[in-house]
Amino acid sequence: EDKVVQSPLSLVVHEGDTVTLNCSYEVTNFRSLLWYKQEKKAPTFLFMLTSSGIEKKSGRLSSILDKKELFSILNITATQTGDSAVYLCAVVQGGSEKLVFGKGTKLTVNP
Amino acid sequence: DGGITQSPKYLFRKEGQNVTLSCEQNLNHDAMYWYRQDPGQGLRLIYYSQIVNDFQKGDIAEGYSVSREKKESFPLTVTSAQKNPTAFYLCASNPTFRDRDQPQHFGDGTRLSIL
Numbered sequence: 001e002d003k004v005v006q007s008p009l010s011l012v013v014h015e016g017d018t019v020t021l022n023c024s025y026e027v028t029n030f031r032s033l034l035w036y037k038q039e040k041k042a043p044t045f046l047f048m049l050t051s052s053g054i055e056k057k058s059g060r061l062s063s064i065l066d067k068k069e070l071f072s073i074l075n076i077t078a079t080q081t082g083d084s085a086v087y088l089c090a091v092v093q094g095g096s097e098k099l100v101f102g103k104g105t106k107l108t109v110n111p
Numbered sequence: 112d113g114g115i116t117q118s119p120k121y122l123f124r125k126e127g128q129n130v131t132l133s134c135e136q137n138l139n140h141d142a143m144y145w146y147r148q149d150p151g152q153g154l155r156l157i158y159y160s161q162i163v164n165d166f167q168k169g170d171i172a173e174g175y176s177v178s179r180e181k182k183e184s185f186p187l188t189v190t191s192a193q194k195n196p197t198a199f200y201l202c203a204s205n206p207t208f209r210d211r212d213q214p215q216h217f218g219d220g221t222r223l224s225i226l
Contacts, residue, residue, distance in 0.1 A: 004153070034214050042115075042201065042217035043154075088153065097142070098169065099215060101153030 002027045006089050006102035014110050017079050021105045023089035024071040031094035033072050035063055038086045038104070046074070046087075079109045114138065115218035117202050122223045124189065124196060132187045132221045134202035141207050143185040144215060147171060148199040157200075160185055189223065197224050 004025045013019055025033070032050040036043035047056045049065035049072060056063050060079075065072045076083055086104040093100060115136045124130045134143065142161050146154040156169030160179040174193025179185055185204075189196045199222050203215040 009151075041219040045214045045216065048214050090154075098156055098159070099144075099154070101146075101155070103151060103153045 002091075002093065002100050004089055004091055004100050004102035006087075006105050008105060009103060010106045010108075012108045012110065013079055015080060017109075018075065018077045019079060019107065021074040021076075021087050021089075021107070022071065023073070023102055025089075025091045025100075025102075026070065027091040027093055027100050029094040029096075030067070031092040031097070033065055034090045034092065034099070035072070035074050036088040036090065038088055039084075043088055076107075079107075081109050081111055083107060084109045115202060115204055115216060117200075117218035117221050119221060120219070122221055123226045124223060125226050127191045129188055129190050130196075130223070132189070132200055132202075132223070134185045134187065134218060135183055136185075136204045136218075137183060138204060138206075138216075139182070140204035141182070142205050143179070144203040145169075145175075145177065145185070145187045146201045146203065148201060148220075154201060157187065199223075 007022045032048055034048050035046040047063045052067040060077045063074045086106050088104045089102045090099040118133045144159040145157040148154050155171050157175050158169050158177040160166040163182050166177050166179050176188045199220050201220045202218040205213045205215045
């Protein structure tokens, strides 16, 4: 059965902390891995990862994929209260092009 | 501005009633998707459509139906056969079904509850 597992499920930190969110997967016909940020409504796209070892970076956020060990991490440095959200990891399955989602990590950043 | 519009934002269903959720996009995207999100759960795929007049079942299609008569529109009907319809429903699209470089983008969702 295809699955995506995120950890931790919930995380509470203080502003300025650095956090690492984890995503492991077992999905047949892997095509790419996506990270989304979800606040109250629609998930917003953060990163798409297709190749191992190449870090993608956007401001304080960065992400990397390890296709040998079947996982990805999302790092957020110098966290701010505006980073509070649910972070979703999803794998695109080639052929069907379906997204298989993890349950998400709920991040709370306290001032 | 281009985007995906879902309506209504909140919807209430009575027992035995069918309800239809609207999803419209003006991005000229070929592929459209419907997901269901339950509290503490990830998104699960209900139906998807690669092209007009064609659609495929996702992982949890039972109790739902869709149509794709126009490129811009992909409405989802929650039928009375869906016994546990209370959830957050998200519609998404991307330019071409097999475009590796384009992630799915989402509408703002419809929250459906049973009366």
